[in-house]
Amino acid sequence: MLFEGVFAAVPTPFYLDERLYLRKLEHNVARYSRTMLAGLVVLGSTGEAVALDDAESREVLRVAIESASDEKVLVAGIGRESVHATVDLAHYAATLGYDAVLVRNPCYYRPQLTHAALLHYYRMVADRSPLPVLLYSIPRFTAAEIPLEVVAELAQHPNIRGLKESSGSVERIRAVVQATRNAPRHSATVTPVFEAVTARRISRKPTESATFISAEDLISSASSSTGSSTGSSTGSGTGSSSVATAVAPPAPALRTRTREVGFQVLNGSVANLKESLDAGAGGAVLAFAACAPQACQEIYSAWKEHDEALALNKQQRIAEAAAMIGGQLGIAGLKYACDWNGYYGGRPRAPLLPLTADQQRHIEQLLETIRN
Numbered sequence: 001m002l003f004e005g006v007f008a009a010v011p012t013p014f015y016l017d018e019r020l021y022l023r024k025l026e027h028n029v030a031r032y033s034r035t036m037l038a039g040l041v042v043l044g045s046t047g048e049a050v051a052l053d054d055a056e057s058r059e060v061l062r063v064a065i066e067s068a069s070d071e072k073v074l075v076a077g078i079g080r081e082s083v084h085a086t087v088d089l090a091h092y093a094a095t096l097g098y099d100a101v102l103v104r105n106p107c108y109y110r111p112q113l114t115h116a117a118l119l120h121y122y123r124m125v126a127d128r129s130p131l132p133v134l135l136y137s138i139p140r141f142t143a144a145e146i147p148l149e150v151v152a153e154l155a156q157h158p159n160i161r162g163l164k165e166s167s168g169s170v171e172r173i174r175a176v177v178q179a180t181r182n183a184p185r186h187s188a189t190v191t192p193v194f195e196a197v198t199a200r201r202i203s204r205k206p207t208e209s210a211t212f213i214s215a216e217d218l219i220s221s222a223s224s225s226t227g228s229s230t231g232s233s234t235g236s237g238t239g240s241s242s243v244a245t246a247v248a249p250p251a252p253a254l255r256t257r258t259r260e261v262g263f264q265v266l267n268g269s270v271a272n273l274k275e276s277l278d279a280g281a282g283g284a285v286l287a288f289a290a291c292a293p294q295a296c297q298e299i300y301s302a303w304k305e306h307d308e309a310l311a312l313n314k315q316q317r318i319a320e321a322a323a324m325i326g327g328q329l330g331i332a333g334l335k336y337a338c339d340w341n342g343y344y345g346g347r348p349r350a351p352l353l354p355l356t357a358d359q360q361r362h363i364e365q366l367l368e369t370i371r372n
Contacts, residue, residue: 001073001099001132002188002196003162003264004282005038006300008289009046011335012060013346020056022063024344029067031343035293036301038196038283039073040064041102045141045166046287046334049077051349054085058092065096070200075285079104079136083121087128094130097200102134102164102285107142118150126159133159138166138268148175155183155263164285166268170275176265177280183263190259197256270296270322274311277303288322291337291345295370321366329359337363341372 010032013024032040042064043049043057052060061076068074076093078101080086090101103125106113113121126133135154137146145167154160165173189197267276267284276284277300289296295318302311325333332355335345340363347354355363 001161001198002190002194002259002261003038003073003075003100003134003266004196006283006289006293006296007039007041007073007075007266007285008032008035008037008293008296009044009285009287010040010042010064011290011331011338011343011345012043012047012049012052013344014349016347018349020059021344021346022059024346025060025063026067028338028343029064032293033067033069033072036297037072037289037293039075039099040068041075041077041164041285043077044102044136044285045138046290046331047077048331048349048352049079051352054089057089061093061096061098065098070198070204073099073196073198074200075100075102075134076131077102077104077136079106081106081108083124083128086125090125090129090131090133098131099198099200100132100134100161101129102136104136104138105142105144105146107144110144113144115147115150118146119153122150122154122160123157126154126157129159132161133157134161134266135163136166137163140166140168148172148179151176152179155180158184158186160263161186162264162266162282164266164268165281168269168271170272170279173265173267173276173281174279180263180265185260185262187258188261189256192255192257194257194259197254201254202256270299270315270326271319272315273299274303274308274315287326287334288318290334291325291341291343292318292321292367292370292372294372318370321363321370324366325363329355329363333359333363336360337367340364340367341370343372 013021015021042061065074076098078086078089078093086103093101105118106121135146139145151163163176165176191197265281267273267281270286270288273284286296299311299314302314325337331348331352335348336355338345
């Protein structure tokens with residue numbers, strides 16, 4: 001699977017009594033699917049994955065994929081503290097049709113989570129996971145970075161395909177890219193213009209040929225009906241009307257090709273997205289894309305078109321908003337920003353607190369000129 005471009009970190013909506021608000025999740029995912037985003041990450045940090053029990057996690061994964069476009073790459077956040085629980089959720093994600101799983105490093109027993117323990121954990125997960133594995137290092141929350149040498153060694157595993165690096169350090173991304181250059185390569189199915197093709201899109205059944213009535217058929221049918229009515233009134237017969245139909249041509253077959261890819265690195269910070277791409281990252285999983293996907297996508301698109309000045313300008317334009325909303329205010333800030341920009345955010349689950357009125361007004365001011 002190719003992991004390139006911008007991925008939105010999908011929030012998990014709740015009712016005021018903190019039950020899952022699945023209808024709003026459907027709404028959000030369907031709307032993200034109409035953007036230019038490369039894909040979606042469900043049950044990452046922005047999705048408050050650690051605040052959900054296993055049954056709720058399964059429901060969120062199910063509803064999200066049922067609401068998503070087949071064209072979008074879907075990644076399921078499944079990290080748990082044990083190999084058993086992580087693998088169990090990986091198998092469930094595979095039955096739903098996800099493209100990959102995102103696995104944060106276990107962190108509760110930090111003193112015993114040595115390099116050898118982390119290698120053991122990830123290798124066991126990757127050996128048993130039916131889906132490709134993306135490592136997830138987010139020291140801001142786990143207080144434990146996946147060491148560079150561990151990443152380099154894990155990159156040799158055939159089922160570990162990349163890393164989401166959320167340290168916020170461009171130097172760290174550059175180091176990971178350099179350390180994993182010799183990782184095994186694999187073939188990814190892509191479109192003729194090298195965009196990722198999901199397994200759901202490949203297995204999708206062709207749309208059944210629809211019948212339609214042409215303008216000529218309508219005229220012919222109307223004439224036939226008029227003649228039949230006249231015949232009936234003069235006693236010449238009952239008459240019958242028929243409508244000629246035509247069969248719509250089948251949709252063209254999906255054209256694909258393959259592309260060789262190695263270990264793929266995704267950035268987790270919009271503040272240095274351009275610099276991370278310059279350093280070798282293939283894309284990013286961004287919390288700010290949950291509330292402003294278009295603004296984030298514009299940075300990547302400008303960089304992809306080699307317009308570095310425009311990419312930097314687009315990045316600087318949203319830097320203050322991203323730093324305040326995602327960096328300082330966190331989940332509550334991102335969810336309110338989603339509410340303000342046409343998605344449903346709602347409140348975070350306790351113990352996280354909702355925003356104050358002043359904080360809400362500040363977000364509204366920051367988002368006034370940012371497209372969603």
